[in-house]
Amino acid sequence: MNEEDLKLLRSKIDEIDNQLLDLIIKRTSVVDKIGILKKNNSEVVDKDREKNVIKRLLKLHNGKFSKDSIVRIWREIFHTSANIQLQKNNLLNPKRGIDSIQLYTGGTSKAPGIKNIIKLSSNESPFGPSKKAIEAFTDCSSNLSRYPELTADSLQHLIGKKHNLNQDQIICGTGSDEILILTILTFCSPGDEVIHAKHGFEMYPIITKYAGAESVIAEEIDYKIDINSVVDKISDSTKVICIANPNNPTGTYLNNDELRILLKRIPENIVVVIDTAYAEFADASDYDKSFALAEEFSNVIITRTFSKAYSLAGLRLGWGYGSKVLIDMIKKIRPPFNVTSGSIAAGIAALQDDDHLKKVVNHNSKIKEWFIEELNNLGFKAYKTQANFVFVIIPETNNQNAKKINEYLLSQGIAVRYLSTYGLNNAIRITLGTKDHLNKTLLLLEKFKKNNE
DSSP, rough: OOOHHHHHHHHHHHHHHHHHHEEEEEEHHHHHHHEEEHOOOOGGGOHHHHHHHHHHHHHHOOSSSSSHHHHHHHHHHHHHHHHHHHTOTSSSOTTGGGOOOOOOOOOOOOOOTBBEEEOOSSSTTTTOOOOHHHHHHHHHHGTTTTTSSSSSSHHHHHHHHHHHHOOGGGGEESHHHHHHHHHHHHHHOOOOOEETTSSTHHHHHHHHHHTOOOOEEOOOOOOOOOOOHHHHOOOEEEEEEEESSSSSTTTOOOOOHHHHHHHHHTTTTSEEEEOOOTTTGGTTTEEEEESHHHHTTTTTTEESSSSTTTTGGGOEEEEEEEEEHHHHHHHHTTTTSSSSSHHHHHHHHOOOOOOOOHHHHHHHHHHHHHHHHHHHHOEEOOOOOSSSSSEEEEOOOOOOOOHHHHHHHHHEEEEEEEGGTTTTTTTTEEEEHHHHHHHHEEEHHHHHHTOOO
């Protein structure tokens, strides 16, 4: 190494850095003047202008600096400029995107004046957990003063054994949500992009903002994610793609061929999360319940949960499977002892109770076609489902809409999920509970329609 040449080049870099700083200061003074001209603070953040500026700069860029870095830098400049215009310099400022997070609301579980509400709003099991899981959880109470296993190794071992997977390629978390969070935090920097469906799981855009990243919306065809739209939305800034399969809240899914076609069109440096929280309920012949795609594609992670079919929603337990190189990266930011002793014990017991799982899944398969047909007979648009819920479009009339139906059912002691937070003001989602509970729901819907014709 020639020290003199190196010193000379570094001095040139210093000179350029000084010029950059001077330009940033000049830009800031102009931004400040723009802020004074804007009367309404809500108009300060102009996402369309940000998009157009970045697009223009990328066309001009012909250097070796990566395009995704260019995008990240300019998105940070826009974020800082907005703070200047809003005069936030001396206030506590969260990182990019946090201010715009709409808090996750979840399914309603309470109604004024009603004690025993029938909860069909959160896709929980109507049968409760396995007795073996309850016993295993209870037996852990004497060890509450001790930390749990560092990495939930015993649970990972049994998951691997049950599904014929390599234990080293499994990661367990506090619900599959934590696996999603860890994945996005591992691969996304502020200003990067995450692609997900327009009506995908509500947590995807929220988790994206945890990393300061940007949501890019893939379009749908009849509420099913359009694989061509996913591919069209990919850019140099795309780092993660999230696909719920089956999808929550619509119950639609991509079959094995569609998924494989999509994955072959996605660059290998983009991580694809296939969120299969409802996989145990899927009974379509072309739905792939295996983990073959994670074996075939090194950039794929498939997530599962114990909340739904295994009836352990209260314990928040989930896991993911992917290539060793992918999982090893994510494990670097996993907190120690992130899964509790009781959750590990209950998860192991639940995995070993095949009879309970069959009971839950068989009930779902038997009841869903009947319930969908009855809803359609009432004049609603109920979609076929591969999950434990039914997505229902409510035709709007002068006296009927999804909001009114949701409020009426709640007043009668039945909680369903009104999907306004998904941007679906004309839709509700109904968990497939017991037949008695679903019959009561149908009777109330019929009564509502008669009273509002």
